[in-house]
Amino acid sequence: MSGRLFFSWRMFAAARDRDDLIFSINRNARARGKLNPVSDLSGSQFRRRYRLTKEMFKRLCQELKQNTNLRSSQRVSIEIKVLTALFFYASGSYQRPVGVAKHLCQKICSVYIEQVTQALTHANILNKYIKFPDTPSARRAISQRFYSKYGIPGIIGYIDGSHFKIVMPRKEEEHFYYSRKHYHSLNVQMVCDDQYRIINVNPKFGGANHDAFVWQNSDLNDYVQTLHQNGEMVWLLGDSGYPQRPWLMTPILDAVPESEEDRYNKRHRKARVLIENTFSRMKNRWRCLHKDRVLHYKPLKCARIILACSVLHNLCINHSLVDSDEENDHEIEDTENLNSDSEVAILEATSELIRGRQVRQQLVRRLQ
Template sequence: MFRLTRPCFESLLEVLSTRPEMEVRPDMFGGRERVGLEKTVLIALRYFAHQGNIRSISELFDVADSTVVICRNRVVAALMALKETYIKWPLDHRKQRHISNKFQEKRGFPGVIGAIDATHIQIQPPNEHPQAYVNRKSYHSIILQAVCLPDTSFSNCFIGWPGSVHDSRVLKNSELWAEGENVCGENHIVGDGAYPLNQWLLTPYRDNGNLNAEKKRYNYIHSSTRTVIERSFGILKGRFRRLHFIETKEMETSCDIGVSCCVLHNFCIQHGDIGEEFIEEDYGNCHAAAVQADNDNTGATKRDGIARNLR
């Protein structure tokens, strides 16, 4: 019902019990209603894991609708405070080498320390500029951009841009764009053709029907390496089905819920609860059109060198 194993849930309770965000103030709940830590976390997990409305959760736990919202917000605040603890870029050279080796073991693509993509989270039409949030599939959404590791955990998350915005523009407005070269060093991440090619982000060759065997092999191995981010999103949205549709009109709340689920996703993986049984196709992938104009020469040279040596 709550999409976590019992040992993982117990570990989560232990971590959240130390968070000041989980402390209950005397004026937090009305009347006689007081909700303890375990019930608060269970209410929040039920909210994350299912698409039912607030009323269905309040009836399940025999609490007021407002109590469900309060419990959700407390857990979200605690998880947001833990974001930097559980979603971390591998800056250490030894960690990057280990990650690169894991990626290379899969398909033979060298130097990869992450796979990047974006997924859409459906939302209620916001009060301001609602049309900007209508995506290519004609529903209102915000975009979650993420980079994942070979074990499907996330090393970087960026959320909140309107659904009509192209993936490349989202990237260019994230911290990762400014810091990518420094945090990747000689390594790189892999992304699909929606992203610009450079020395720290390698994309496939554009296939106009006349690619040679070398470039076709590169594209195949690149695609096979990159699919781990699709699995990551599939597990994330399969476990936390709230991310199929967040009903609140408060944009900050929607974004915080999205990031909180990413934190929980990593927490679960770190505690051995991988979540493969929840994996599903990511219907939030809107497959942005490929871009080519922003490709740079250093990235092209690096890509050509890798393509020549792939076997």
């Protein structure tokens, strides 16, 4: 008798739990149906929460729908998926608060963040928003703007690396990501133009790799070399952590004060604020990348999140959207004094170094 009663009680409890689950699902679905941040929030509230204007958000959703595999599901619209990801990128909060705010459980919230990240890093989106100048006219336009602002001819971008903190990877690969700053990170190489727009990004290397090593093994290095070999006199600017090359101009060490070399260094340092402020603006707008945050994902997914935020950064640049935090909260990181000359020397090829110094000396004389 007691066994039959227990079995009946279990059946009743299972049915009750199933009814509660269905009720919870329907309640959250109704809540999501009523949720419309675009109309419920003011323009400033929406921008403060999601870092984009309402019009930019609508265009982004439409663009992702047209050019990627991101789609609405039966219960959740594509707009809610994008908002979930934007809130995570912008706040740096863990996924549970994000999910509660959007009436989503943590697991499904993680799924939507992954879907939107993949959409933002789709080839159609990346090729549109992160594009190195691939024609002589495009490179000439950037070079002319650099010259008018900083007085250095031939510059098409400033290159540097920045460390983005990640959680400790698997033990067998941990040593690739433990940086000289004593935390696990990705050493992300970026190139920006004179308008703080990211024109190239490489998030593939762990924090244990030196800036010069990342550059030496990047496709961009080969591409800029090809331009130089084809007779196009353009180059990138980089700090002393990079090897001097005919296509990469670095500062002149131990320049005599008030000399031609010293004047070149001053202009070089003045231009360097571009890349520092680019990193600062991106990390301050998209707080999941901030120096006080850690990305709690595997390195590959962390790299995709950085790429996604780079796309969103350029989207804001294209729409001239400046966040108030960006103007007051700069994260200037002096990597020049942290780089070891001996590390760079190991990577330098003597003939290219000599030719690079000769080209740099010609450039110094042209500044007079």
